Amino acid sequence: xxxxxxxxxxxxxxxxxxxxxxxxxxxxxxxxxxxxxxxxxxxxxxxxxxxxxxxxxxxxxxxxxxxxxxxxxxxxxxxxxxxxxxxxxxxxxxxxxxxxxxxxxxxxxxxxxxxxxxxxxxxxxxxxxxxxxxxxxxxxxxxxxxxxxxxxxxxxxxxxxxxxxxxxxxxxxxxxxxxxxxxxxxxxxxxxxxxxxxxxxxxxxxxxxxxxxxxxxxxxxxxxxxxxxxxxxxxxxxxxxxxxxxxxxxxxxxxxxxxxxxxxxxxxxxxxxxxxxxxxxxxxxxxxxxxxxxxxxxxxxxxxxxxxxxxxxxxxxxxxxxxxxxxxxxxxxxxxxxxxxxxxxxxxxxxxxxxxxxxxxxxxxxxxxxxxxxxxxxxxxxxxxxxxxxxxxxxxxxxxxxxxxxxxxxxxxxxxxxxxxxxxxxxxxxxxxxxxxxxxxxxxxxxxxxxxxxxxxxxxxxxxxxxxxxxxxxxxxxxxxxxxxxxxxxxxxxxxxxxxxxxxxxxxxxxxxxxxxxxxxxxxxxxxxxxxxxxxxxxxxxxxxxxxxxxxxxxxxxxxxxxxxxxxxxxxxxxxxxxxxxxxxxxxxxxxxxxxxxxxxxxxxxxxxxxxxxxxxxxxxxxxxxxxxxxxxxxxxxxxxxxxxxxxxxxxxxxxxxxxxxxxxxxxxxxxxxxxxxxxxxxxxxxxxxxxxxxxxxxxxxxxxxxxxxxxxxxxxxxxxxxxxxxxxxxxxxxxxxxxxxxxxxxxxxxxxxxxxxxxxxxxxxxxxxxxxxxxxxxxxxxxxxxxxxxxxxxxxxxxxxxxxxxxxxxxxxxxxxxxxxxxxxxxxxxxxxxxxxxxxxxxxxxxxxxxxxxxxxxxxxxxxxxxxxxxxxxxxxxxxxxxxxxxxxxxxxxxxxxxxxxxxxxxxxxxxxxxxxxxxxxxxxxxxxxxxxxxxxxxxxxxxxxxxxxxxxxxxxxxxxxxxxxxxxxxxxxxxxxxxxxx
Numbered sequence: 001x002x003x004x005x006x007x008x009x010x011x012x013x014x015x016x017x018x019x020x021x022x023x024x025x026x027x028x029x030x031x032x033x034x035x036x037x038x039x040x041x042x043x044x045x046x047x048x049x050x051x052x053x054x055x056x057x058x059x060x061x062x063x064x065x066x067x068x069x070x071x072x073x074x075x076x077x078x079x080x081x082x083x084x085x086x087x088x089x090x091x092x093x094x095x096x097x098x099x100x101x102x103x104x105x106x107x108x109x110x111x112x113x114x115x116x117x118x119x120x121x122x123x124x125x126x127x128x129x130x131x132x133x134x135x136x137x138x139x140x141x142x143x144x145x146x147x148x149x150x151x152x153x154x155x156x157x158x159x160x161x162x163x164x165x166x167x168x169x170x171x172x173x174x175x176x177x178x179x180x181x182x183x184x185x186x187x188x189x190x191x192x193x194x195x196x197x198x199x200x201x202x203x204x205x206x207x208x209x210x211x212x213x214x215x216x217x218x219x220x221x222x223x224x225x226x227x228x229x230x231x232x233x234x235x236x237x238x239x240x241x242x243x244x245x246x247x248x249x250x251x252x253x254x255x256x257x258x259x260x261x262x263x264x265x266x267x268x269x270x271x272x273x274x275x276x277x278x279x280x281x282x283x284x285x286x287x288x289x290x291x292x293x294x295x296x297x298x299x300x301x302x303x304x305x306x307x308x309x310x311x312x313x314x315x316x317x318x319x320x321x322x323x324x325x326x327x328x329x330x331x332x333x334x335x336x337x338x339x340x341x342x343x344x345x346x347x348x349x350x351x352x353x354x355x356x357x358x359x360x361x362x363x364x365x366x367x368x369x370x371x372x373x374x375x376x377x378x379x380x381x382x383x384x385x386x387x388x389x390x391x392x393x394x395x396x397x398x399x400x401x402x403x404x405x406x407x408x409x410x411x412x413x414x415x416x417x418x419x420x421x422x423x424x425x426x427x428x429x430x431x432x433x434x435x436x437x438x439x440x441x442x443x444x445x446x447x448x449x450x451x452x453x454x455x456x457x458x459x460x461x462x463x464x465x466x467x468x469x470x471x472x473x474x475x476x477x478x479x480x481x482x483x484x485x486x487x488x489x490x491x492x493x494x495x496x497x498x499x500x501x502x503x504x505x506x507x508x509x510x511x512x513x514x515x516x517x518x519x520x521x522x523x524x525x526x527x528x529x530x531x532x533x534x535x536x537x538x539x540x541x542x543x544x545x546x547x548x549x550x551x552x553x554x555x556x557x558x559x560x561x562x563x564x565x566x567x568x569x570x571x572x573x574x575x576x577x578x579x580x581x582x583x584x585x586x587x588x589x590x591x592x593x594x595x596x597x598x599x600x601x602x603x604x605x606x607x608x609x610x611x612x613x614x615x616x617x618x619x620x621x622x623x624x625x626x627x628x629x630x631x632x633x634x635x636x637x638x639x640x641x642x643x644x645x646x647x648x649x650x651x652x653x654x655x656x657x658x659x660x661x662x663x664x665x666x667x668x669x670x671x672x673x674x675x676x677x678x679x680x681x682x683x684x685x686x687x688x689x690x691x692x693x694x695x696x697x698x699x700x701x702x703x704x705x706x707x708x709x710x711x712x713x714x715x716x717x718x719x720x721x722x723x724x725x726x727x728x729x730x731x732x733x734x735x736x737x738x739x740x741x742x743x744x745x746x747x748x749x750x751x752x753x754x755x756x757x758x759x760x761x762x763x764x765x766x767x768x769x770x771x772x773x774x775x776x777x778x779x780x781x782x783x784x785x786x787x788x789x790x791x792x793x794x795x796x797x798x799x800x801x802x803x804x805x806x807x808x809x810x811x812x813x814x815x816x817x818x819x820x821x822x823x824x825x826x827x828x829x830x831x832x833x834x835x836x837x838x839x840x841x842x843x844x845x846x847x848x849x850x851x852x853x854x855x856x857x858x859x860x861x862x863x864x865x866x867x868x869x870x871x872x873x874x875x876x877x878x879x880x881x882x883x884x885x886x887x888x889x890x891x892x893x894x895x896x897x898x899x900x901x902x903x904x905x906x907x908x909x910x911x912x913x914x915x916x917x918x919x920x921x922x923x924x925x926x927x928x929x930x931x932x933x934x935x936x937x938x939x940x941x942x943x944x945x946x947x948x949x950x951x952x953x954x955x956x957x958x959x960x961x962x963x964x965x966x967x968x969x970x971x972x973x974x975x976x977x978x979x980x981x982x983x984x
Contacts, residue, residue: 081621082158082167083139086486087588088357088476089395091117091138093537097333097362099399100309101296103127106146108301112177113309114141114154116394121329122177127307127317130329135171135180140394143194145234152177153255155236157190159391161486162595162623163972164493165745166190166239172255184257187744188249190387191238192275235261243748245787276386277402279418289316289325292334292424294364294400311335311399312362332533335399336361337524338425340416340442342407342433343368344385344491345965348457348507349396351429351467351524353483356397358473359523360536364423365393366416369403385491392490396483397536407434417445425451426534427524432458432510443512452528453514460964463508470555477543479551485592489623493972550586557585557593565600574606578613591618598627599969604915607969608634622746629755630895630970634913636762638891639898642945643912712814712925713906750791751894751973753780758893791975793834794955802980803831805843807950811851812844814936816927818853828853831979839958843981845941845948852886852937852956858928860960861904875916876907880963883907884926884935887957890946892980894973897957898944902926904933914969920944954981 085091098119105111105127113121113130118137121130135141141156150173157168168188171180234251236258241247246260277296285295285308295310306318308325312333316325337355341347344367356363367389386403393401404415420428420442428446430439443454457463469481514527525534543551560581564574578597585593594617598610608631615628634640746752757778777785777795785795793799806827812820822828822844830842840855861882878901887897901909902924912918920943926935941948957978961967 082160082165083137083169085117085138085395088353088478088482088543089138089397090357090539090541093540094397095119095132096537097313097330097399099296099311100313100315101141102143103297103299103307103309103315104144104146105299105301106149108305110146110149110176111299111307112144112146112152112154113297113315114144114156115309115313116140116399118156119313120144120154120171120177120180126301126305127315128328130315133173133177133180136182137169137171139169140391141169141171142192143236145194145196147196147232147234147254150174150176151254153183153194153234153251154180155191155194155238157188157238159190159388159490160622161489161591162492162970163626163746163749164388164491165242165622165749167745168238170236170255170258174254183255187243188258189239189241189745191236191249193238194234194236196232196234240789242745242750245789279402279404279415279422282422283418286422288322291316291325291327292422294402294422311364332531333362334533335364335423335425336530336534337363337427337429338420338423339363339365339429340431340434341365341367342431344389346431346433346459347389347393347487348429348459348484349392349487350469350480350482350484351457351507352393352398353396353476353487354467354471354473354480355524356536357476357483359525360538361523361525361530362534362536363398364425365389365398365401366404366419367401368407368412369405388491388493392487395490396487407438413438413441416442420446420451421449424449426528426530427451427453427455427514429455429457429524430512432456432461439512447513451513453525454512455524456510456512458508458510459506461508463510465509467507467509469506470558472548472551472555474548475539475542477547477551479554482589482592485596489592489595492968550589554585554589554593557581561593561597561600564597565602569606571603571605571609574601574603575609575613578610582613582617591623594618595623602915604634604913604917611970620743622743622749625743625746625752626972627970629752632759633755633893633895636759636891637893637896638762638946639889639896639912639944643918712923713902713908714921714923748780750781750784750789750975753778753784754791754892754894757781758891762891790834794975794978794980801831801834801975801978802982803841803843804829805845805981805983807984808844808846808851811846811849811938812853812936814923814925814938816925816929816934816936818842818855818934818936822851823853831981833958833979834976835959835974837960839960841956841958841979841981843954843956843983845983848942849938849940850944850948852935852939854884854886854935854937854958856884856933856935856958856960858931858933861933862962874919875909875911878903878907878909879966881905881907882963883909883961884933885957885959885961885967886937887955888939888944889955889957889978890944892953892955894955897955900924900937900939901961902935904928914967918943948983950984952983954983955979956981 095117098116100113100115100119100121102115103111103113109124109126111123111127113119113123118135118139118141120133120135120141122133123130135154137156139156139158141154143156144152144154146152152173154171155169157166159166166189168185168191170183170185170188170191172183173180232252232254234255236249236251237247238249239247241249241260244260248261249258250261251258277294282294286292289295289308291314293311293314295308295314295316297310298306298308300306304319304321306322307315309315309329312335313330314327314333315329317328318325339348339352347365347367352363352365355361367386369386386401390401402419404419405412416438425446428442428451430442432439434442439456446454467480469479469484471480473480509524560577563569564577564581569577581597582590582594594610594614598607598614601607601610611627611631615624615631618624757780760778781795785792793801796802806822808822808827810821812822823842828842828844830840833839833841837857837860842853844851881903883901883903886900888900889897896913898918898920899909899911899914900922901911904926908922908924910916910918910920910922920939922937922939922943924935924937926933928934955978959977
């Protein structure tokens with residue numbers, strides 16, 4: 001019998017001796033090393049009789065202690081990349097039925113098709129048969145070209161998680177498409193179209209349309225005599241290059257190397273962009289060909305031969321000019337589940353991943369879009385919400401993600417009906433947040449078309465069944481919540497926040513049509529008869545037993561994370577516990593876990609420590625670069641340095657109130673006499689809220705018995721509480737940065753350059769005896785201002801996004817009517833944000849207050865304001881209401897700002913980057929005038945700790961945050977939501 005590993009056994013003794021010689025032992029399966037210590041002077045083997053040459057029976061050894069050790073260098077986790085799929089996405093199997101985005105032919109026989117998951121297909125018989133060719137890529141390919149019979153080029157790319165920075169991919173073949181190699185694409189942005197001869201580009205060959213309108217594919221199947229503008233020169237178009245601002249790139253060596261081509265001077269310059277299939281054209285082609293999939297690309301080989309391709313890798317061919325069609329690839333492929341979401345923030349990512357990657361069902365996704373996603377909108381350096389969401393859906397196994405008009409618009413119902421007709425799903429899954437009439441119409445249309453089951457999903461309302469975020473998916477080797485977490489990171493930069501998703505983040509499901517049937521296995525298609533065409537190819541490999549053990553261990557890790565989020569633990573304890581927690585997490589899960597913790601931690605110093613841990617653990621990624629920027633910006637922030645000085649006592653405030661506004665002081669004294677005030681409470685002394693306190697901006701005719709009805713709300717008590725100052729904020733600079741390959745896309749990104757400039761200005765102000773700061777631009781920012789980009793308007797001397805604030809001798813009356821002298825154009829020139837919902841901003845100031853006037857469309861306030869006891873309270877919970885948000889960035893560092901939020905019913909909230917330690921005194925009044933909501937606001941200059949002087953500059957971020965949208969603590973700033981204020 002083999003000795004067991006128990007104290008006193010032979011195996012145990014040998015293990016102890018080996019551990020002592022080595023000085024350490026490894027704990028199996030844990031990835032952690034422990035130092036073994038034995039009491040000094042105690043022999044390992046203590047004989048009772050005999051000597052060293054004749055050992056006697058052994059007795060148990062003394063007790064040993066294991067002391068946890070951290071490695072000198074923290075383990076580096078696997079960083080998600082733009083061009084690589086996560087481990088649970090089996091791209092090798094999904095390529096077989098990947099959506100095709102482009103078809104190109106050299107002649108009537110030789111051609112290629114490219115699509116999702118790096119899929120490349122080659123045909124040598126005019127499209128009758130297709131063979132897969134390995135590209136070595138896992139990202140989406142959008143276009144290709146045949147330079148000659150032997151040289152092919154395919155382009156595409158993806159987006160970095162968190163930042164959304166675009167990355168290009170180019171592969172070339174020199175043997176007719178049999179083998180492919182990466183080209184010099186490391187510095188290219190996301191590419192969409194390619195052609196030979198500038199100006200001839202057409203995304204994906206030819207977009208499907210009327211058969212008689214299908215043109216020759218590019219310049220390749222050209223008639224004799226047709227001339228190429230520049231023979232041998234390739235041109236590709238894509239997202240803007242962060243270094244030069246160009247959208248066009250040129251290659252003179254058959255795609256192996258690329259250089260930028262200088263563009264125009266404005267963002268409106270014509271340039272090919274991503275071609276998005278619209279529902280009307282997709283429905284027309286589905287009807288003509290008789291194929292229940294979306295066809296996304298087409299080409300004409302000759303007068304009679306046409307080819308189209310699209311979702312699920314389907315290819316159809318016609319030999320009679322489009323009269324009849326035959327499916328030559330994927331004849332049975334069709335959509336099993338179609339998801340309809342109200343917007344990108346409400347997509348059920350975990351449900352999509354479970355059905356596609358775990359259930360192996362063919363899925364497609366539809367999301368509501370806003371006007372900001374217009375298909376002809378020039379591409380920036382980062383992806384727009386639809387592009388980012390489409391990339392996330394692909395990595396979860398979905399065939400496509402398309403958009404429909406915003407819910408509630410006139411053509412929303414019709415477009416959705418067309419998409420349902422095109423996909424003809426077996427199961428339709430609808431967002432419960434959509435309007436009830438729309439949900440009913442979609443259900444009726446789907447059932448009439450043959451859909452067997454209709455389900456509604458919700459993140460907040462209970463349902464019949466539920467997909468819990470901690471559900472173990474054995475074949476994929478992940479938790480259901482991992483799909484959602486990774487997708488949220490992918491679309492992180494698409495919006496300022498995410499929708500509220502219940503306490504546990506579960507997806508609740510309710511069947512609206514169809515039978516549940518026998519629940520043979522969990523899934524949306526239970527009780528629905530499916531055939532092989534509804535299913536994806538099976539996985540070639542499943543999750544290992546070790547991987548499943550790791551995933552099960554992560555369920556217990558949630559307790560550790562909950563302890564980390566306790567705001568009462570010290571900073572050093574948080575830093576050590578966070579590092580140990582991530583060290584014990586598998587490399588594939590570290591990035592996700594680290595961002596989850598950094599996004600949920602509430603203590604300011606712990607938040608900064610989490611960002612620094614992210615930057616150290618995942619070096620070289622743009623996400624870690626952004627985290628480091630946030631940590632460094634907070635260390636040098638004017639707002640954070642001034643916050644500890646903002647606590648004011650009640651006596652000082654009463655004395656000042658009596659001197660400057662005796663009527664208000666008298667009224668307040670009468671109402672608060674005989675009552676005790678809790679310094680830690682966040683209620684005004686009157687108990688009825690801030691609206692009960694007389695504002696200095698109300699009518700001077702107001703009296704205690706008849707207060708003004710102007711609707712002015714004081715967003716602080718008349719006697720502010722003593723703020724609990726934060727401890728001194730000390731920067732945690734890294735003294736020895738690691739040298740890594742230069743990432744030009746991030747290093748030259750405007751955000752990186754802008755924040756670096758703000759930090760440099762702070763360091764210069766520290767060296768200046770007067771503490772003065774310069775408003776001049778660095779050389780890098782001057783280049784950004786000169787070239788066309790989304791950032792240039794904020795940097796130029798004059799632009800629609802630059803407002804001029806002048807000193808006023810007469811303060812405005814806060815009544816929601818902009819008829820005061822300070823708001824006249826000669827006094828305060830307005831600026832307008834360029835977001836999907838523009839906000840007009842005007843600013844004025846005097847010796848005591850800063851005044852803001854904001855005008856926004858009333859249509860943005862869709863959620864009704866219900867009566868709430870929080871009216872008049874400081875820092876009310878505004879998550880359930882549409883609210884106006886204003887960020888005041890004093891030092892123009894983009895990443896730190898004072899935040900003022902308020903609803904139309906008078907609830908207010910003020911914070912510093914989401915932290916409620918900042919307790920200013922400010923007044924706000926809103927009024928609806930026709931189709932506009934007008935807001936007037938006054939903030940005491942003392943509360944920002946800065947006296948305004950002529951020549952000063954601020955940045956103001958303004959917009960409406962929809963109800964149930966939770967703002968992110970860290971995100972890539974959006975220049976379209978900001979304006980610059982120049983004080984004169």
